[in-house]
Amino acid sequence: MSGSASANNLVKLFGVNGTRRTPAVDGWNVRCASYPQTIAEPRLVPNRRKIFTEGEAADFFYQVVSGQVRTYTMLDDGRRQIDGFYLAGDIFGIEAGPLYRFSANSIGEVAVFAFRRSDLERLTNLNSELGKAILFSLVGSLARKQDHLLLLGRKSAKEKVAGFLLDMAQRAARATTSGMPLQRADIADYLGLSRETVSRVLSQLSRDGIIGAHAGR
Amino acid sequence: MSGSASANNLVKLFGVNGTRRTPAVDGWNVRCASYPQTIAEPRLVPNRRKIFTEGEAADFFYQVVSGQVRTYTMLDDGRRQIDGFYLAGDIFGIEAGPLYRFSANSIGEVAVFAFRRSDLERLTNLNSELGKAILFSLVGSLARKQDHLLLLGRKSAKEKVAGFLLDMAQRAARATTSGMPLQRADIADYLGLSRETVSRVLSQLSRDGIIGAHAGR
DNA sequence: CGCTCGCTTGAGGACTTTCAACTGCCGTGG
């Protein structure tokens, strides 16, 4: 989605319908250090290519260097739930069990570091930057998921979309990510709505002058 | 809620409407070691008492020893979203920022260990049981939240309740927790439904013989 | 014994989805 969100207006809109008592997490971005080749393998992923798929052996976990990644779960009847979007610095794909429990795709061209899962214990035991980064990232992901839960469980379509735009605008500002080619379907599956509803709400917000015109794709 | 869920029937029901491609996480319960008094302070929390509240300084994090804890977020218009239920061994209340972003309450009488947040870094740097337990617990929480997201975003009321009963039955079995006095309102706020809808669905499942009679409170 | 609280059930209504048609853009191929 390419609409430029006006945070102020959205906050105003947001305030009408129910605000969190504590401000949403400000994200806990982890700086992207450079790692010795022996532990971090750099990889380049082309547009809309899978990084890993649900059910595969979870031998690696990843840190985003540039671009965006989305992780999602599918039901066997085709319904899809996007768990999250990951920007530069974010870590994803750490599993407790032997298999990935969800899939990950690139959105646009993406660069990542791949870490061997078997190194995880060793890495965290070191008093390393990476160990802290992992801990920090996990806690940040957890916080983000809590906001997401609130969004999905207790908010109207309009609040969902507004909250989403706000969140993404903030994160994008911090991560200095270039314009993101997010599709309606992605937003819908992130928010638990249908594409049509997302489209309607965006049109509505646009008509009300709350967000800038959202040019085509 | 006191209905005894018949897992088999629920799975059957579940299979009709959409199943995950990979089985739900089996939980990553962390054994409850005993810790030296210097790092872990044991606490006893009476029934339905707050453990911490959103917005307070997040000076401690906790591990459940016995009983159950629920964490939740409130909107200022009274809507509530329960993030999760924590059973024996689970760790909760770790924050990246200085404040708690949600509140925690006991359900029934609860015993916990309280850890100083300022010790966190030291604890994780050690090659300690606790460090691993924390990492493991965080990853487990994340997995659980993903299931929760799927539940909230892409499932019908019936699927939500069924999924919830299944999940709780499994966890309770593992944690050997005694019967849980969960109220309809708690279930509703966990699933993003109204109390009435939860009640209706439970009645329906009961009529269909899928769950045992759910005696009063 | 009466009150309160949690649960249940019904009826009507609001919000979101589903189905369907239409638009504009882009790449492909004649």
Add this chain to the structure above:
DNA sequence: CCACGGCAGTTGAAAGTCCTCAAGCGAGCG
């Protein structure tokens, strides 16, 4: 070079799910 097909998005109408409001029930407690 232009026509065609496909894809993403938009919009409308009808249908469905879930919520809100409201009343009734039963158990526990003062």
